[in-house]
Amino acid sequence: MGRLPFKNRRQENKKAARKPPDAWEEDRRGIDAFATGILQDIARERPLNDPYAALRLLRQSFVPVRRDVVEIKAARADDSLFAIRFARLKESIEGGLPPLPETVARRCALIADTYLGNNEEFPRRGADVAWHFAVSSSNMIKSRVLAAAVRFMRPTRCLEIGTAYGLSAAIIAFAQQRVVPEGRLLTIEIGEIQHRLSAALLAELFGDRIECCRGATQAVLASAVMRMAPVDFVFHDGGHSGEAYVRDFGNMVDALAPGAVVVFDDIRWQNRFAPGTESRCYEGWREVAAHPRIEAAIEVGTALGMVMLA
Numbered sequence: 001m002g003r004l005p006f007k008n009r010r011q012e013n014k015k016a017a018r019k020p021p022d023a024w025e026e027d028r029r030g031i032d033a034f035a036t037g038i039l040q041d042i043a044r045e046r047p048l049n050d051p052y053a054a055l056r057l058l059r060q061s062f063v064p065v066r067r068d069v070v071e072i073k074a075a076r077a078d079d080s081l082f083a084i085r086f087a088r089l090k091e092s093i094e095g096g097l098p099p100l101p102e103t104v105a106r107r108c109a110l111i112a113d114t115y116l117g118n119n120e121e122f123p124r125r126g127a128d129v130a131w132h133f134a135v136s137s138s139n140m141i142k143s144r145v146l147a148a149a150v151r152f153m154r155p156t157r158c159l160e161i162g163t164a165y166g167l168s169a170a171i172i173a174f175a176q177q178r179v180v181p182e183g184r185l186l187t188i189e190i191g192e193i194q195h196r197l198s199a200a201l202l203a204e205l206f207g208d209r210i211e212c213c214r215g216a217t218q219a220v221l222a223s224a225v226m227r228m229a230p231v232d233f234v235f236h237d238g239g240h241s242g243e244a245y246v247r248d249f250g251n252m253v254d255a256l257a258p259g260a261v262v263v264f265d266d267i268r269w270q271n272r273f274a275p276g277t278e279s280r281c282y283e284g285w286r287e288v289a290a291h292p293r294i295e296a297a298i299e300v301g302t303a304l305g306m307v308m309l310a
């Protein structure tokens, strides 16, 4: 099918935004068949460790989906390029998240499946890497929010806190490659096993476009961001507590560029391994959102907080 003229595409997007969720059912069935086809293709290349997980991940990469957006701090009526880009990003999250490109979805399915076959011991949780990868990595819907943020904001210098196994770093870097090919990403991880495995994977995929730093943010963040400054995009996904959000934001705010976007994951997170403890993530998120350098702040679904800097 040829490309739709731009005007018609816009009308299509508006129509999609108005469709009730069940009107997407037919589209979903088509996407299921498409994802199954890719899965079968991959399975011809090599046996899969967890075909169901791979299929779920492929479906999530393409399925029509949108997220509610709640405005915590509204941007001033402003026609700066950053404000316009942020408004477009917000629209695309609410109206229908862009799917991941098929090549990216395939690579991510293969990366995930490789980890899901890794039985190296993960002693701290009495489990193995396969188990820990599954509980700690972002799903593909969250990945699509990240990819959309990078696509619309076009950041040159990106930072991630909490690499884990490198899945979200790969999503950010693939998205950045399409809009700012010379862009760079620095990602920070405290855990030895996660750092070792993700650094090898990300070096193979992106060479020296990605720097993997091992350490706790408390020790390494301030110097890392000063080295990179000005930073245009941050995904904060390590250290889930109100205290960590506020501390890490304080350590990076002077290095953030005007118009930079910071995404906080799991703003309502509770530690299921330490019942009874209070993470106070939400309080921390709201404290960050109230910082005077924050121009606009939104909540995306229940899990993500996103701010844009003045």
Ligand SMILES: C[S@@+](CC[C@H](N)C(=O)[O-])C[C@H]1O[C@@H](n2cnc3c(N)ncnc32)[C@H](O)[C@@H]1O
Pocket (backbone or CB within 6 Å): 136, 137, 138, 161, 162, 163, 164, 165, 166, 167, 168, 169, 188, 189, 190, 191, 194, 215, 216, 217, 218, 237, 238, 239, 240
């Ligand atoms: C939820 S996982 C990250 C998932 C990853 N961003 C993804 O979506 O694929 C959180 C990671 O942050 C790391 N982490 C926790 N506290 C940290 C800290 N203070 N400094 C650096 N890394 C930290 C953990 O070891 C863990 O691997």
